[in-house]
Amino acid sequence: MESLRRGPRFSSIRLHCRALAQPRRCFLPNNLRVRTLQTHSRSSTASRQQPHPPLVFAFDIDGVLLRGETVLPAAKRALARLEGANPTGLKIPYILITNGGGISEEDRCRKLSKQLGFDIKPTQYVQSHTVLKSVVHKYAEKPIMVFGGKFDEVRKVAEGYGFEKVYTTLDVMAWNPNVWPFHELTAEERASTKPVDFSRTPISAAFVFHDPRNWALDVQILCDLVQSGGIIGAPYLPVSEQNKVDLVFCNPDLLWRAAFDRPRLGQGAFREAFQAVYHALTGKRYPYVQYGKPSEVTYKFAEKVLVDRLEELSGRRPAVSPEVYMVGDNPESDIAGANAAKWSSVLVRTGVFDPAQGPPAHTPTHIAEDVEEAVEWAIRREMERAG
Template identity: 30%
Template sequence: MFAHKLQPLLRWGITLRSTSPVGNAATSAAYALSLQNYLEFKSFSSLNKGVPLMNNIGGYPHGPAAFVFDIDGVLLHGREVLPSAIEAVNKLVDRRTGAWRYPVVFMTNGGGTTESKRAEQLSNFLGVRVRTDQVLLAHTPMKGLVHELGDHPVLISGKGDVSNVAKLYGFNKAVHTRQLGAAIPLATPFTKYDGDKSRMNGSNKSVREEGVSGGHPTEKTSSLTSQADLGTETSPFRAVLVMTDPDEWYRDLQLILDVVSGAGVPGRSIAEVPAGTAPVPVYYSAGDLVWANGFPTNRLGQGAFAEMVDHMYKLVHGQSLPYVKFYGKPHPEPYRMAERLLLEQARELNLIPQDHSLFKASDTEFKAVLEAMENSVHLSSKSCSSESSHDSTTIPPLPFSGIFAIGDNPSSDICGANNAGSPWVSILVHTGVFRGPGKNCSKHAAQVAVSNVFHAVEAALHRARNSRWHSMR
């Protein structure tokens, strides 16, 4: 009987001793964290009554569990690793080899770097090897625009290394807003550019003013972009790509409005645009209104910037932007891409159940399924109230007992997982954007709500074990 009572503690890696654990600091810290997690889980479970647990959730009953982690607010706060993140990840890797035991994808509405660099950062933060093909950034789905826009001028916006990211994706004529602004500085009179000493001294004139004619980019000014004919009437910008949160909202707001208003030519008024000219679409990599870092309250995100652009366009022109599309969570594209990556990992780890149609699939047949999944990635946004799932006539059911999407933002992480359909399972944690009231969000309720990512992984593994047990009865 006493041994039975010890089982919950042993399951959480806690060893009872007559005195407090001694030895090195790491051992003591691990002991304390395990005990803390167990006590928190027991306490939170008792308060979590009424939150739907994972009963009758679809999926392939005796298939493996798969995991999709949000990053900011779930695993990290800025560059600080949340304590529960290390223990959560350790549950999913082989302690001897460090290899993953389950298919895992890290899917974030952040970006501004390459997938390979983000994988390297996560590896260093979490102490496990994260591969490039396990990372989906907010702008990763924008690769799908390359076939249409790769050889045309596009204006890109966002902090970080998005210029390099755009080139690596295949946007061969991408111009960043800071490049365009430096080329036509009168367009953004309150922004300082490198080498523009006159504005630092309070002068009303820019040192490059003589290179601007009527506000339009000339060959002299546009040479700063290394593409002398971009953003002109002969070579207008075909699209605006906001690849991550801008680092200079005023500059980017003004230039995006200029490019859209002038149908690809900044400085050209709407009245001057020839009839029949195609409008310039604006693509956003994500629509999060707020996000969480180490600051006590949530910070405005790319969605707030998008609202500002649309509102200002309406105030100036009396109408909405001609065409706007959002990628990122909760929209379908990243979820469909994640499914493809998870399926590849399941095959690599030999986790596809023997009675599943893909178990005996040849490499050619398996590749055909992956290609069908790639083609199924939607090119049109759906609202948060609509569902998005694969065409079952061409793609077999996914071989997972559950794809457990762990996130902190109900309007993106939870809404997106709920809409993705079976076998996706939404799990809300309380370490990021969501701060109540209550244990779950009333508008976008998660299927499971727990305090942190370690408890989320525990709940998911428990559900997967139960699913296999019931399938054998």
Template identity: 40%
Template sequence: MLGSGLIRQSVSRAPVFRRFLTTANNKNVAFAFDIDGVLIKGSKTIPQAQEALQLLNNEKVPWVLVTNGGGKTERERVQDLSQRLGGIDIPEDQFMQSHTPFKRLVDLYKGKVLIVGGDGDDCRKVAKLYGFKNPVIGADIIRKHPSIWPFHRYRREEIEQWADPSINVDDGEPFDAILVFNDPRDMGTEIQIILDLLLSENGVLGTRRKTHTSRPSIPIHFSNKDLLWSNDYPIARFGQGAFKATIDTLYETTTEGYKLESVVIGKPFKETYDYAHNLLVKKFKENQNISSISAKISAPTVYMVGDNPASDILGANGYGWRSVLVRTGVYQDGADLQGAKPTVILDNVLDAVKYGLEN
């Protein structure tokens, strides 16, 4: 069936459902789920989401959540999501945000790091939790230099609440890197500060290097490049990918044609799938009562369930996972799949789980 190309079907047959309930424990299978457009959609919960995860828990089938969203700590996100899914237990080690792999950069960037995106100073809190010693946000810079972007949206009380007065942005110490954790809430301010640092002299704010090159003065990391994402509005909204496109275009224009070198993770990139794969293998061993971390196991067949062909499906296909595209989010029937054809297209996440267990 998998070799027959793209399959469009909805799995809801009760006899088949009963059959795989008795055999799921013997299946070498695991699941990875996107969140927005698969389990939730804006302020609403996808009706079949709770049942889908509960089924996997009952059958002890490993699963992880892999989202290109972020902006809060993993603990906050799983607590909120668990509540929205009727109390389903979501351990932190089964949950991965787009910026979760930034933890690996802590030992690389020990000085100032510009943290971009999220509400208020939430992403600074996440960065500190990951172990970054000197995270700086836009509010810190606006507090000292409000004219760096005179059209900033910060009110005085917000500066007082979010800016850290102990941070001296004029001490001559360079920034080590820029980490875009989440979609910016004040895009104009973030764009200006980012371009200032990319074009600075060795990462020192308020300076400008004399030569142009594709390599910026300091590295910039984007946690995902999703152009669109799904919420309550009937048409998909711009995401971090749109912000990245803006930065790329302005850098190229400012440098008279040099394309910005940057690091991008999140779906569909391999680093994110490596991270998710390791989480799944750990959970699979736990379910099989395998205590040795180094023990060899037969790699499970992994089904990635997502709503975005350009991230969920493209990434899963490239990593060798099977891909299930659902109709509850970004994707609409007839849309261009952009070279990212899934294993199957189904109506919702419960149909996806049934399909994976059956096959």
């Protein structure tokens, strides 16, 4: 996997700027007067010939661009800057990295494009479970169980990735309602199920794709799976390498920012609920793999997406990696992951982070009021650094 590692960045940017420079003045959006770069001349192949800009962005979504279904006012103005309304005159590439998910990348990008008013392509979008595309080969033909989301939406996403035998906890309820007697399937839930005999179907892995909707049912079935070597209803066994069910969580967020006034419990809270119950039953925590921000594997995956996006816009691979700026609202995920990846990080005040509760747990490169201010600050910083 190719990664974005900074080479001789400053000298390269200076050369790049000199090559483009034309005596000209303009205004940053906040009216700060700075020396600027020549607007890139547009030709019929402009998008294929654009020079690489000195910086690229990775944005979190919830609490940065959106809150619930509402677009934050600064989001559209920030994206307009990246589409060329900035002192460099260049389109500045960006990707979105979210710990959200539950639907396909294509469907989410269609929705985001409509909400934000800019074309967001799947090639610039990484959601919590996108990284699972890289492990499909390991499980493609084995039965797996997916958790989270409504009805069988997550099953469809998993099948779209290439997993062939995908089951849900609602399938388990349709097979045997006594598994969890405190829930009765609704007609719509039943219509989403697949018939399968779980007593003859060893599940090799459990993937928590998205936030579970029925924690009690899902904790029960997860406990059944991991204690019985993947066969629901079979006798409980000590966990060993031979009978271990792989457990994968895609989003570690304990909290996330939705439309409600206070942050809501996220998938990380479900993981802790499961582990607390499992610990009470066995005296141990169950081993698991964690994807999503701030995991290293997710940031490595995002770096590859960024390099591909740069090539898509300019028609060639970047010789020198530009500075990456992560803009997020959650110090524990956005800022921690960006800092570990050696990116610059900007923490905004429109989401989870509450300055009234003290300094953030992970120190960002900069704190901004909102995403527009974050973008303006980063562009100004790179231009000043380039001289």
